[in-house]
Amino acid sequence: MDVLRIKQNTPKATVWVGVSGSKTAINAMRAPDPSGKQRLHWDIDLRGFGVLVSGTTNAKTFIVQREVAGKTRRMTIGPVNVLDLDAARTKAIALLADMHAGVDPKVKQRAAKAAGLTLQAVLDDYLKARKALRPTTADDYRGTCARYLSGWLERPIADITPDLVEKRHERIPS
Structure with a gap:
């Protein structure tokens, strides 16, 4: 069974939340966020991987974020209603490995687009x-x-x- 343990950022403190079962964890994330702002829920086990919850719509999106060459880069992996946790985590590992090696995924993405x-x-x-x-x-x-x-x-x-x-x-x- 998939396990998504999340780190939830709150205005006053960081709360560590462990929820068993990916659907349970993702469903527990309220969208739109009551604050009206985007909220990030970080995976405890895979640093840089998380779920971005919209502040205005019901959208929940898997993302990765890491610093590359002095710039913070955030890449969208895909919506949670399209990808399951294992597929998103596999993509996240590949993206984070590239980022750790110094490859900027946005530059790589632009180059691939320009190649066509x-x-x-x-x-x-x-x-x-x-x-x-x-x-x-x-x-x-x-x-x-x-x-x-x-x-x-x-x-x-x-x-x-x-x-x-x-x-x-x-x-x-x-």
Whole structure:
């Protein structure tokens, strides 16, 4: 049987609570929190692993938190109504191991996302975000990219290095 022993932070003191059975422990956490603020319930056995309870909704989320390179990083593992305790703890162990080794999971996550983005997707996102651009300016940006960077438009943005940009720039006639 799963056991989630939690450390509950209260305004005046830290109360250690041991509850047997994961459903019992998680159900005992009141959501939304009566204070209207988020509340963290930390697992006693796995330091850095806990449940974040919303102050405004019924949401309860498994999280990990640890300091990496001088910054406190908190990562969401998943909602408690989707993941069971064992699956969440397994994911937490992997994330905490990476964090302990100095790997920032948010940087890793951004890099993985960027690896899938193409130059064309980045250009489209850029133009969509700049609503104040005149249509002729947006067309000019698209045309310049099509003219000088056509071979790169479907290339992952993470593969385009400063050296490649410099070499391509040297080939553009002045």
